[in-house]
Amino acid sequence: MTNSSPDKSSILEVDGLTVDYGLKGVSLRAIDNVTFALRAGEAVALVGESGSGKTTTAMAIAGLLSPNARVSKGEVRCYGNRLPIENDAAMRPHRWSETSVVFQGAMNALNPVHRVIKQIAEPCMLKLGMTRGEATARARELLELVGIPAGRGSAYPHELSGGMRQRVMIAMALACRPSIIIGDEPTTALDVITQAQILKLLGDLRSRLNLALILITHDLSLVAECCDRMMIMYAGRIVEDGTVAEIFAKPKHPYTRLLIESIPNPASGKRIIRSIPGDPPNLMNRPSGCAFHPRCPSAMAVCMTEVPSFDEYGQGRVACHLHRLTQEDKVAVHA
Numbered sequence: 001m002t003n004s005s006p007d008k009s010s011i012l013e014v015d016g017l018t019v020d021y022g023l024k025g026v027s028l029r030a031i032d033n034v035t036f037a038l039r040a041g042e043a044v045a046l047v048g049e050s051g052s053g054k055t056t057t058a059m060a061i062a063g064l065l066s067p068n069a070r071v072s073k074g075e076v077r078c079y080g081n082r083l084p085i086e087n088d089a090a091m092r093p094h095r096w097s098e099t100s101v102v103f104q105g106a107m108n109a110l111n112p113v114h115r116v117i118k119q120i121a122e123p124c125m126l127k128l129g130m131t132r133g134e135a136t137a138r139a140r141e142l143l144e145l146v147g148i149p150a151g152r153g154s155a156y157p158h159e160l161s162g163g164m165r166q167r168v169m170i171a172m173a174l175a176c177r178p179s180i181i182i183g184d185e186p187t188t189a190l191d192v193i194t195q196a197q198i199l200k201l202l203g204d205l206r207s208r209l210n211l212a213l214i215l216i217t218h219d220l221s222l223v224a225e226c227c228d229r230m231m232i233m234y235a236g237r238i239v240e241d242g243t244v245a246e247i248f249a250k251p252k253h254p255y256t257r258l259l260i261e262s263i264p265n266p267a268s269g270k271r272i273i274r275s276i277p278g279d280p281p282n283l284m285n286r287p288s289g290c291a292f293h294p295r296c297p298s299a300m301a302v303c304m305t306e307v308p309s310f311d312e313y314g315q316g317r318v319a320c321h322l323h324r325l326t327q328e329d330k331v332a333v334h335a
């Protein structure tokens, strides 16, 4: 069983998902044939440079795509049921129920004129059909669950610290008892200590509630700390997917290797960090073949013409012609 082929324990299956944005009369393919499965309680990081399609993937799963987005191909299934992600009205009952999102910058997401307890109680009334009294009791429980004394629920967002506001966002995300939480850079706006506390909270909640977590981040050190698996995206496609331990120890895609080499590592004593040469591609003019080929130090002729398909290894998969060639060489040597 591999990560690309879901087994019975998969709660989420993303199958060939392809999303285009319409922009001033032209169409931009933001994600292309994204396929993966997620098991209950699993924590997966979506990693890649800006514009690689991480947020589009997450918003499609959560049914929160912007109005100019179009799901051109593929589907998302939750517990085996197809979600109507392309249809705003049909998606309404599913939103925040199976999958919830914790965005960065809670101040923008919270309503400044309502007390936070009211904001947490609201989805409980709307989605779970609770009375105001029941919803308020649940909101108090949720506040305690995320480490805020229930009495603080009478505060307005501006009366809370950044870390507490992010905890409120997590409480809201949990309100409708989802199985999957998506954290879209959930700690980016916070200081390092608060960041660590919020990540610890997400980790604790994950094990207490058996939540699956999709963490979108640029920060690979966070991935190493809190995820089991990572998927690396480049120009709208997954290029590598595997366990965090395996990928950090032995990245197979040249892009993954360069991403990992670009993290500062004081322990290594290296003073010069290698940055990835060149810029991420313009998706209006996507490079042919493997989209990474213009920046790849190992590019070969085939990389310019053919989109690499996935090769599966151990618990992972990688889309790279070089990897396939190296494997074929190994087979030839052993023949």
Ligand SMILES: Nc1ncnc2c1ncn2[C@@H]1O[C@H](COP(=O)(O)OP(=O)(O)OP(=O)(O)O)[C@@H](O)[C@H]1O
Residues within 6 Å of the ligand: 021, 022, 023, 028, 030, 048, 049, 050, 051, 052, 053, 054, 055, 056, 057, 066, 068, 283
């Ligand atoms: N609403 C939109 N309309 C048009 N293009 C969009 C829209 N949202 C995203 N895009 C484009 O889609 C591509 C993928 O963007 P997306 O936000 O999914 O990437 P990302 O990896 O999450 O980037 P970041 O790390 O900067 O958030 C980018 O080229 C982006 O400019």
